[in-house]
Amino acid sequence: MNSEINNKNNEEIELIDIWRFLQRQFIFMVVIASSLIAITLVFGVTRPTVWQSHVSLIVGEKYLFQQQFQQQLQIESFEEIKYKYSKHADIWQIKNTRIIEISSIAGSREKSLENINATVNEILKSHKQLAEDKRAELAGILHSFGVDKSPSIDAIRLIDGASSATKTRQLGEVSIVEKPYGGMLQKTVGLGIILSIFIALVLALARDFVARKSLAR
Numbered sequence: 001m002n003s004e005i006n007n008k009n010n011e012e013i014e015l016i017d018i019w020r021f022l023q024r025q026f027i028f029m030v031v032i033a034s035s036l037i038a039i040t041l042v043f044g045v046t047r048p049t050v051w052q053s054h055v056s057l058i059v060g061e062k063y064l065f066q067q068q069f070q071q072q073l074q075i076e077s078f079e080e081i082k083y084k085y086s087k088h089a090d091i092w093q094i095k096n097t098r099i100i101e102i103s104s105i106a107g108s109r110e111k112s113l114e115n116i117n118a119t120v121n122e123i124l125k126s127h128k129q130l131a132e133d134k135r136a137e138l139a140g141i142l143h144s145f146g147v148d149k150s151p152s153i154d155a156i157r158l159i160d161g162a163s164s165a166t167k168t169r170q171l172g173e174v175s176i177v178e179k180p181y182g183g184m185l186q187k188t189v190g191l192g193i194i195l196s197i198f199i200a201l202v203l204a205l206a207r208d209f210v211a212r213k214s215l216a217r
Contacts, residue, residue: 040192
């Protein structure tokens with residue numbers, strides 16, 4: 001019973017101490033937090049406008065006869081694509097699909113579109129060449145079996161099917177969005193407010209600690 005009373009008293013004392021601390025340092029905390037939030041707002045609204053272009057591609061398949069082997073492998077892995085073609089744009093993959101998203105943020109509309117188009121064209125050109133190489137590889141296999149000495153309709157269809165099976169294509173048109181304040185105003189202000197309150201609280205605690213130490217002397 002006594003321990004419960006003591007705990008309750010301790011809690012009341014702690015709450016009183018916190019309340020007194022807030023009374024002593026409230027104005028200081030408001031001034032510091034307001035100043036920091038104002039700086040954050042100025043920083044956020046002075047960010048330049050940027051343009052973000054975006055497009056999706058579906059990556060072609062690498063191997064032939066996939067229905068027989070139950071394989072659906074990309075002509076290039078996502079890691080290869082990201083490593084080879086991320087010079088002008090950001091590339092990421094939609095999980096468990098062959099779809100990749102390509103995005104470019106630039107200071108002008110023209111530059112953003114230029115980056116996207118350059119990246120897409122590079123991927124499509126490279127994958128087209130890989131498809132042609134696969135077609136040539138299949139033709140060589142057929143030649144080794146003597147198929148091309150008297151090409152049949154089935155053989156021609158097999159080669160054409162192999163070519164189309166590895167095709168990478170663009171899904172829809174390129175979209176472009178104008179983003180004022182660098183597209184980061186909400187995040188910048190939100191994070192700034194949280195940090196401003198935290199910094200104001202820390203400085204208030206330090207100021208209060210120093211003041212109480214001075215009075216104790």
